[in-house]
Amino acid sequence: MTSLDLDPSEILERYNVKMEKAMTPDDAAAELYPKDELIRPIAESIYEGEEDDTVEALQKAIDAGKDPIALIDDALMVGMGVVTKLYDEGIIFLPNVMMSADAMLDGIDFCKSQAKEAPVSKGKIVCHVAEGDVHDIGKSIVTALLRANAFDVVDLGRDVPVDEVIETVKKEKPIMVTGTALMTTTMYAFKAVNDRLLEAGLKVPFQCGGGAVNQDFVSTYELGVYGEEAADAPKMAEAILAGADLGKLKEQFHQH
Amino acid sequence: MTVNRYTKMAYASADDMIFGNSPNPVKAGLDLEIGGGYTTPEINYAPRPEAGETKEKLIKEYERITRDSMERMVQVGFPSVVLETEHVQQMTNNPTWGGEVANAQKAIMEDYHDEYGIKCALRHTPGDIREDRDYLQLRGEKYNTLMESFEEVASNGADLLSIETMGGKEVFDRAILRNDVPGMLFAIGCLGTMDMEYIWQDITKIAKKNNVVSAGDTDCAQANTAMFIAGGLLDKNLAHTLAIIARAISAPRTLAAYEAGAVGPGKDCAYENTIVKSIAGVPIAQEGKTSTCAHSDVMGNLVMQCCDLWSNESIEYHGEFGGTTVQCWGESLAYDCALMNSALQTGQSKNLRDMMVLSDKYRDPQGYILAYDNAYKIGEAIVKDSDDIYLRAKNAAVECVNLLENADPKLQMTRFEKNALADASEALAGLTDDSDKFMSDSLEQYKEEVKVFRPENYGL
Incomplete structure (x- = not known):
């Protein structure tokens, strides 16, 4: 025990206890x-x-x-x-x-x-971790949440070369691409993905998030939409299905 | 080199633990003593991404960072400082780059030491590059490159050698997202410890050869992942009770560096360091309220309680209103240290320590367990079975659960946190005490469940 003591309710509040649902x-x-x-x-x-x-x-x-x-x-x-x-x-x-x-x-x-025919997909999404970055737990959460919301996920894994992202988007024609990165040094690959997608005429929303990624950075490239939480990924995909374009997505998800 | 297990505590009682003092202080660099009666700021930084384009740009960037940091310390009259360079990948992948950066930094630090007498040391932390796109590759070619990197920095000016190793992470990443406590034990307590023993014997050899300090590690890759996923009070990604169980398990894993020859100071982001210090008596770096530039936590004051170095974790180098980032955050750290050092000089250190602890102890289960009195109890549970890496990790987890189940009512927990705790308690109660059985069962299970798990990474 510490030699001093106090009533913690005078100096802090555990809001999670206060707000917990009954x-x-x-x-x-x-x-x-x-x-x-x-x-x-x-x-x-x-x-x-x-x-x-x-x-x-x-x-x-x-x-x-x-x-x-x-x-x-x-x-x-x-x-x-x-x-x-x-x-x-x-x-x-x-x-x-x-x-x-x-x-x-x-x-x-x-x-x-057990079936002869294949199920119809709600929408396909290509997910990857930035080239040079091997930290993939964020991407694992994003893919699980997307699948949980009935989206068809093409998971390219971690440290994915820009070329591979572009080729996959050309082949799979997703409604959205996601990119996660932990490090500031690797998130610059997102700009390259953005530029190459635009060069190829592929104007697909590119949701970016993870460790060091922030809204200011993502706002610097046209297709980028910042995802602050992994849980934003299915919300963004649903918004796309509902007809939201890049402008609307940025309006909805860029909160800072 | 052998592994020497700690079989007893470094302190007779928890109350003896205090900031700025450790039973086994470490002399390093230019007249610095760490844990020898005073605290020292440890400034951490990252180069701007564009500086990594070439070696020349990178060296220039680190020269600016070093000069700015040293200049501010002198301008405001602080007596000591440690600079930590956590490598960007290209510095470790090209070992001579890291060596040249260390050399350039040390030359500037020597100039300041010569001119002003400021006590200082340079820590270099190569990146754990031992993985490729698909798998961890803990032993093999990348290991050799990593050791070359240590050799280069040690022979070119780095005074303290550290790393944030990732052993066990492939299993942990799956376990933590599925509330799998036995998986966490296997990943951190067993696989992590085995990797630590392997790599730290070699790092210590390099340190001894170059007459520098084999400093220490952190379970950033696992326990901090748990802490960050757990997040703030309103986040709903992981129960904070589980995050602190992961942290408790990480203590014997981080201890393994010292059993393999490291002497401290431990790495800043190892929030498990208070537990480690209670056992090994090594000086430790910590980060908290002055590392909010890098991340949030829920125990920003508390973790200062027993620190010997006080760090800001990391900040990208760029300009702010008050100077460059290393100057602004370095100054904040140094003022914190001045306060702690004043408390030490005036005989008020235990009061200051206890005020820092009390300000956060009931904020969250994580702070409650890491408060030095409870951290000490976790330490005692670890040394009880010091020769068995599985049992001591399990002991740490069980003691953590016991402390929370019998916590002071001032610590309020949600029903969700209590339920997660109860589930963890049940899972731990169901575990064998036979290490061989646990290892063989876990090997079989996780080879099946984790496609990227390769036992040969651990010599299994």
Whole structure:
């Protein structure tokens, strides 16, 4: 013990304690699950992040006559919707989303393996870590959140050469590109990506964020839209689907 | 070179721990003694990105940084300073670049020392370049380049050798995003420690050969990743109770540098350093309220409690209203040190220490555990099983959980933080005490779950 003592409430406030929601995460989730008795266990298993339970519940639904591809939207995405809603409301935290996304991806793979046709993508997004930068935990979070929101992610990994980004965008025709970087020394690769995309006539929104990246820097190149939080990535993709152009995206996400 | 485990605490009681003093002070550079009765600012900086285009531009940039820093210290009358150069990648990948930068910096520092008598030392921290696009490559060709870099800086003017190693990070990155406490134990406590033992024996050899100081490491790559993901009070990415468990586990990992021959001062961003100091008695650098230029934390005053060097973490070199960034932030650091040194001189040091602790101890579970009294208890849990890298890491985690579960009610935690703590407690209770079993089970599990995990990086 320190020799001095004080009442901490006079000098600090734990606002997270003060603001915590009364409802427990499990109670909040229970209110959001679908009622269908074949679908609900799938959604529950996504919320719990239990891959084996997800596949088992999907199998039961398919055996009962449900279409495997329809189950992606009608069950897996519904379960993931519960997770992302609770995350957005601050009721659950990122690790829950990551574990749910793992379960959802396993579920999607299982559904694909049980079907003849391929599911329709909501929108494709190319994600990468800047050339010269090997710090990829931020990108891992971004890709998980995008997948959790039903976007099709092309994950190029870390330390990705500018050429590879451009070639992938030409081939995949994404609705958005994301770039993350930890270091100020590597984030300059984003400018090169921007310039090469423009040269190729590819005017795709380029969301940039991570450690040392800031809005001032991202604002210096035309396609750049600053993402302060990883959770901004799916919001930006949704805004693009809703018709937002670069100007509107910058207006919405450039908050400083 | 052998690894010598710490089997007892460096202090008879936690209350003996104080800033500016360590049981094993270190003499370095130009008349500087670290942990020998006074604190010293440690200025950290990064060159502007465009300065990295050529070696010549880079050297010029570091010359400006060094001259500016030394000039401000002299202008305001501060008696001592450490400069830390954390390498940009090209300086480590081209070892002679780092050597030439060290040489240029040291020449300027010697001029100031000769003219004004200011006590000073230069720390160089090569980047951990041991990875490629797909995998960590901890041993092999990149390791050799890294050792060449240490040799170049040590033989060209660097007084203190440090690095921020990344062993275990590939497993940790997956574990921390999935609340996987056993994975954190395996990544930091086992893999991280094994890599530390390997690399720090070689760094110490280079330091001894060049008559410079084998200083220390930090678990920046893992425990700081956890702290940054946890973020502020309203962030919802990671429970702060889990972030501090990762931190507790990082202490025996960072301790391994000293068991392999390092003598301190430990690296600034190792928030685990108070625990390490309680065991090894080495001087430590810390950062907090004066490193907000680089990142936020929730214990900015508290972490000054036992520091010997006081750092600003890093700031890009450029102009501000009050001078260049190294001058502005260096001056702030030095005034903090002047206050601490005044407290030491007037017999008020424990009061100042305790005020700094109390201002943050109940702000967050992280500060609560790192407060020197609790940090000391974590240290005791570590030395209890000092010869077993798994058990001592597990002990640190268990003690951290115990301290939080029985915390002073003044520390308020959210239900979410308490639930995460309860889950961690349950996971720890379910773990074996058999190290061999834990290692073999974990190897099998993470080879399966983490595609980029290569056991050969750790000699496994």
